[in-house]
Amino acid sequence: MSSTAAQPSERQRSGGMWTMQRVARTASTNADVSVLAQDGAPEGTAVVADHQTSGRGRLERTWQTPAGTSLTVSFLLRPDDVPVNRWPWLPLLAGVAVVDAIGDLMDIEAGLKWPNDVLVGDRKLAGILVERVETPDGAAAVVGIGLNIRQRDEELPEGGTSLRLQVGADTPPPARDALLDALCDRLAERYLAWRRSAAGPASAPASPPGTDASTTTGTSSAGEQPLREAYRDRCVTLGRRVGVELPGRQRVEGSAVDVDHDGRLLVDTGAGVEAFGAGEIVHLRPL
Incomplete structure (x- = not known):
């Protein structure tokens, strides 16, 4: 130490x-x-x-x-x-x-x-x-x-x-x-x-980063739902417009609408809902 x-x-x-x-x-x-x-x-x-x-x-x-x-x-x-x-x-x-x-x-x-x-x-x-x-x-x-x-x-x-x-x-x-x-x-x-x-069998694989997540938010155990609900209740990002800065990509802007079953942030860009994991994002800023 x-x-x-x-x-x-x-x-x-x-x-x-x-x-x-x-x-x-x-x-x-x-x-x-x-x-x-x-x-x-x-x-x-x-x-x-x-x-x-x-x-x-x-x-x-x-x-x-x-x-x-x-x-x-x-x-x-x-x-x-x-x-x-x-x-x-x-x-x-x-x-x-x-x-x-x-x-x-x-x-x-x-x-x-x-x-x-x-x-x-x-x-x-x-x-x-x-x-x-x-x-x-x-x-x-x-x-x-x-x-x-x-x-x-x-x-x-x-x-x-x-x-x-x-x-x-x-x-x-x-x-x-x-x-x-x-x-x-x-x-x-x-x-x-x-x-x-x-605990238990592995969940189905998450959808690839940055892809449309509107139909891919049910991949994990239903047992995690209480944690997801507790997190949503405390998350001040949801309901706000945000700018998502990603390495090697143009900034994505939209409304933060939810957190999916994998803990990823769902952002409605107007062209669709994209899912972003914490490890993919350089900065997340309110707009």
Whole structure:
């Protein structure tokens, strides 16, 4: 691990689902958990850092915060019994868990910009990065979450916000450990329910990226429908006009109308409905 803590402390959370290692400072909790996974760590291993110095987002975007101002944590998942073509639901599942954990402790309306940025209004409160890791015990997933808690406006990138800014100067935000406990509980709940519903024979292949998806949204297990409905209820992208920037293609514009059974965003371009996976998109912007 890249942590500067000589002996990270450990604690069981969510009834033993998570074995949490707390470190004082690290470059990346995702990188730390990836190393642990490759060394044979079991599902439920997690690392939380008091200060993360080189956090990463999608497409290698960087994410940095002052020490002690945010919750940065990564979880190791090994959904061995779930077909790999269902794993794209993991980032969306994590987003639902973050929104629900915040709602358990605070009266603010957080929502999800597809696929998994957590917003309040149009400002980003939290980011999520899910990475697949190949290990001697098979493929695993590392779910990294960064939640802004105590930053002042000048400590945030443009378009960012924090729980401190949302509650105002006279009300302190929830303690970081309280947020961590709520997040652990909500992530365990959503993950275990998804794993039960998604396990089994592989679903039919998804339609090719960028093709008309109006008749191809029923390819997965009906057991995932509760997660899909929960995600839709929290997704603020749906119903808005968006611009989809793709590598090597002209920008696609249209109305975000739904999320399909594979977790892809469905966009009505006027010429048809196209489906886009998170890995295909460089930027998704409201118009």
